[in-house]
Amino acid sequence: MNRSTWVWLVLAVVGAVSAETVFDFNNRSMQGWHNRVWDAGAAEGKGAWVDLPADVIDMPKTINGGKILPEDPGNNLFFSSTDGYPGDQNEQGSFLKPKQIDQGLNVKWVRSPAFHLTEDGDLTFDFVWGKNIDSKAPASEADIPFAADKSQSAWVGLCLRDAGTGRFVLTCPGTGQMGGRYVACRFPAEALQALDRTRSYTLDLITLRAAFESWIALDNVVIPGVLDDPVLRAKVKTRDRGPAPVCEAVPLMRGGNGISLASLLMDLADRESLSYLDAVPFTTRLYSSYDRRTTTADKPDWFANDDHSQFVRIEEHDGKKWGVLADLQGPGAIVRFWVTVAGTDGTGTLRIYIDGNLAVEGRVLDVISGGALCGAPLSSSVSPRTDYLHRGHDLYLPIPFAASCKVMYTSPTQFAEKRSESFYYNLEARRYPQGTPVESFSKAVLQRERVTIDEVNRRLAGSDKGLLGKPCALTAFDATLAPGESLTRRFKGPAAIRQIALSVNRGHDGQALRSTVLSLTFDGERTVWVPVGDFFGTGYQLAASHSWYSDVTPDGVMTCAWVMPFERDCEMTIHNYGTGRIVLSDTQVVTAPYRWDGARSMYFGAGWTEYAKHPTRINGSHHDLNYVTLTGTGRLLGTALTLYNGSDKWWGEGDEKVFVDGETAPSFVGTGSEDYYGYAWGRPEPFSHPFLMQPNGSGATAAAIVLNTRNRVLDAIPFTKGIQFDMEMWHWQDTKVNYATTAYWYMRPGGTSNRGEAVEAVRRPVPKSAKDVL
Numbered sequence: 001m002n003r004s005t006w007v008w009l010v011l012a013v014v015g016a017v018s019a020e021t022v023f024d025f026n027n028r029s030m031q032g033w034h035n036r037v038w039d040a041g042a043a044e045g046k047g048a049w050v051d052l053p054a055d056v057i058d059m060p061k062t063i064n065g066g067k068i069l070p071e072d073p074g075n076n077l078f079f080s081s082t083d084g085y086p087g088d089q090n091e092q093g094s095f096l097k098p099k100q101i102d103q104g105l106n107v108k109w110v111r112s113p114a115f116h117l118t119e120d121g122d123l124t125f126d127f128v129w130g131k132n133i134d135s136k137a138p139a140s141e142a143d144i145p146f147a148a149d150k151s152q153s154a155w156v157g158l159c160l161r162d163a164g165t166g167r168f169v170l171t172c173p174g175t176g177q178m179g180g181r182y183v184a185c186r187f188p189a190e191a192l193q194a195l196d197r198t199r200s201y202t203l204d205l206i207t208l209r210a211a212f213e214s215w216i217a218l219d220n221v222v223i224p225g226v227l228d229d230p231v232l233r234a235k236v237k238t239r240d241r242g243p244a245p246v247c248e249a250v251p252l253m254r255g256g257n258g259i260s261l262a263s264l265l266m267d268l269a270d271r272e273s274l275s276y277l278d279a280v281p282f283t284t285r286l287y288s289s290y291d292r293r294t295t296t297a298d299k300p301d302w303f304a305n306d307d308h309s310q311f312v313r314i315e316e317h318d319g320k321k322w323g324v325l326a327d328l329q330g331p332g333a334i335v336r337f338w339v340t341v342a343g344t345d346g347t348g349t350l351r352i353y354i355d356g357n358l359a360v361e362g363r364v365l366d367v368i369s370g371g372a373l374c375g376a377p378l379s380s381s382v383s384p385r386t387d388y389l390h391r392g393h394d395l396y397l398p399i400p401f402a403a404s405c406k407v408m409y410t411s412p413t414q415f416a417e418k419r420s421e422s423f424y425y426n427l428e429a430r431r432y433p434q435g436t437p438v439e440s441f442s443k444a445v446l447q448r449e450r451v452t453i454d455e456v457n458r459r460l461a462g463s464d465k466g467l468l469g470k471p472c473a474l475t476a477f478d479a480t481l482a483p484g485e486s487l488t489r490r491f492k493g494p495a496a497i498r499q500i501a502l503s504v505n506r507g508h509d510g511q512a513l514r515s516t517v518l519s520l521t522f523d524g525e526r527t528v529w530v531p532v533g534d535f536f537g538t539g540y541q542l543a544a545s546h547s548w549y550s551d552v553t554p555d556g557v558m559t560c561a562w563v564m565p566f567e568r569d570c571e572m573t574i575h576n577y578g579t580g581r582i583v584l585s586d587t588q589v590v591t592a593p594y595r596w597d598g599a600r601s602m603y604f605g606a607g608w609t610e611y612a613k614h615p616t617r618i619n620g621s622h623h624d625l626n627y628v629t630l631t632g633t634g635r636l637l638g639t640a641l642t643l644y645n646g647s648d649k650w651w652g653e654g655d656e657k658v659f660v661d662g663e664t665a666p667s668f669v670g671t672g673s674e675d676y677y678g679y680a681w682g683r684p685e686p687f688s689h690p691f692l693m694q695p696n697g698s699g700a701t702a703a704a705i706v707l708n709t710r711n712r713v714l715d716a717i718p719f720t721k722g723i724q725f726d727m728e729m730w731h732w733q734d735t736k737v738n739y740a741t742t743a744y745w746y747m748r749p750g751g752t753s754n755r756g757e758a759v760e761a762v763r764r765p766v767p768k769s770a771k772d773v774l
Contacts, residue, residue: 545688606745
């Protein structure tokens with residue numbers, strides 16, 4: 001395909017008012033800046049830097065027992081807004097005072113909210129420090145140690161940091177002497193112009209000074225751009241600069257209806273694209289190592305569980321046996337590839353032939369998660385806290401093909417006379433109609449698209465919510481709802497909700513997270529009715545997480561970034577079905593213009609149900625649980641699970657079974673619940689990934705909660721008549737569980753689901769121990 005037909009356009013929003021972001025700390029508020037403190041218990045005891053919420057008063061007890069390390073009786077938190085600093089005439093500002101914290105042993109490090117540089121001009125700030133500067137500025141955040149060595153020189157200053165890479169792209173050392181006045185400093189416009197403006201940046205205030213009397217002060221920060229977070233953006237002072245275009249590099253123009261690596265990557269990073277039916281229709285299917293005895297529900301082996309090392313066939317090449325994972329004819333694209341292994345060292349070889357040509361060859365884990373094709377998060381493994389060979393390995397780099405695709409695997413342990421290896425795989429592929437123009441994947445195409453791949457990885461890993469450059473409208477409100485009360489807000493179309501943020505009792509009331517329900521009605525069709533905790537992926541126990549579509553902060557603010565379009569009007573209602581009062585805070589709804597297409601646009605939907613005190617065996621047998629059944633035309637966008645395990649045995653041996661458009665035999669049969677959610681071997685370690693999350697996995701090995709979410713983008717499952725998504729209840733023990741499921745989808749107007757109001761279920765007390773389930 002001609003490369004010139006695929007471009008990244010700069011979108012100018014005519015008539016937008018451009019504004020600078022201004023941090024003036026004289027109001028004694030840090031306005032979203034974060035203290036960075038050392039958590040000695042993080043990273044498996046190796047320690048790691050973590051962000052504390054803005055304006056924090058006390059250290060969280062979960063970090064170092066509530067103490068700043070190294071421990072000292074005089075410890076205070078890093079930031080203070082006071083009536084001056086040593087030797088100055090009652091100036092106000094933001095201060096780091098090491099000798100008040102930890103006798104100068106600890107590095108001081110604070111970070112601004114993320115922002116985009118959307119305007120021309122200098123980035124300016126007032127800055128002063130105490131003592132001398134002896135060493136060079138750090139090159140990246142990885143160079144910031146935990147404790148400065150008193151025998152070494154140090155550095156004090158402000159850094160402009162690339163949020164995607166962690167590199168400090170511009171640095172400014174402190175200016176002045178002990179007791180000196182604020183000095184105006186700047187990162188000049190010409191230096192900012194040389195930076196990539198599609199990327200997020202932060203300002204990092206750092207002192208590596210070990211001496212007792214070192215200190216630093218900052219004020220009057222003016223950024224020529226906008227904060228990435230619209231909720232915080234509404235709270236921070238801005239200064240209008242008059243009408244100007246607001247720009248963002250976004251994928252817009254596509255040449256014809258062709259499919260290519262570039263077009264699929266653009267769709268992956270374009271949040272709106274999923275809300276339209278595709279111009280080129282396709283079907284999606286799962287090719288996995290599931291037990292081939294699983295055929296139809298009327299057969300005795302419907303719950304067969306030998307889900308490893310099952311191949312389409314075995315072939316011999318180069319004197320070796322190879323297992324064929326998939327042999328696909330016609331145009332299509334691999335859109336997700338997951339594997340895990342056992343009984344081997346993970347060095348088996350994977351080959352992918354595209355149109356008969358060898359396009360990919362390498363060690364299987366290198367190809368899938370080790371960066372052989374691209375970096376993270378498109379190629380990654382979870383959880384990073386889990387031993388590498390016990391992780392799930394996930395590849396989301398699309399691999400399109402025009403005529404055929406053949407995937408093969410071999411290893412000495414897989415095909416030894418006495419096989420010791422268990423090889424598990426899930427490969428999802430789109431199948432396009434014959435004649436669809438596709439530019440096939442190759443090493444040359446991969447190399448050509450490196451810039452696009454890197455940009456998509458940055459967007460997926462960062463804080464981009466797809467709002468930059470859009471003329472958004474922000475509706476903010478706080479409220480208190482008594483039991484039985486509801487609150488409704490209405491919005492006019494054509495438009496789309498682009499972001500919803502809220503906090504319920506600051507996230508510390510598990511029953512409120514379950515008994516508070518979010519309801520959405522678009523153009524008269526109610527398509528969303530879900531408890532807020534389940535909707536945002538945190539269930540009824542607050543667990544911080546970050547994904548492409550949702551964020552949950554440690555202080556209880558939950559945010560989603562699904563695109564929810566409507567033609568005429570939208571009604572959002574928050575219901576309190578609990579027995580206690582709820583306090584809604586940080587509530588924000590962001591809407592933006594949306595081009596409603598009467599033939600292709602779809603409504604966003606989400607539905608919830610709970611199987612409470614549910615037996616894991618019925619008449620001694622495993623069985624299927626239904627997440628959702630949809631009737632109409634649309635696509636399944638993902639699922640979330642909040643489970644309370646009634647025992648310490650593994651709960652998730654069950655496979656997903658998905659029936660599309662009236663199938664009698666499912667076209668999707670998986671290899672285990674944890675495999676579906678991207679990890680492996682029933683591991684409890686938490687993780688967040690753009691498309692996969694386990695914020696809490698305690699219930700894998702104990703009577704406790706489990707939170708799993710899977711978001712689908714390129715691997716969203718299209719349907720023209722309907723879809724039924726089931727998951728096997730395949731527990732290792734005959735016990736009981738609470739099994740609450742949420743499904744997300746887009747459907748054309750008139751589509752229906754089997755999920756509606758479940759008022760009595762959300763009023764049910766949430767389990768806190770095994771006895772509440774058993």
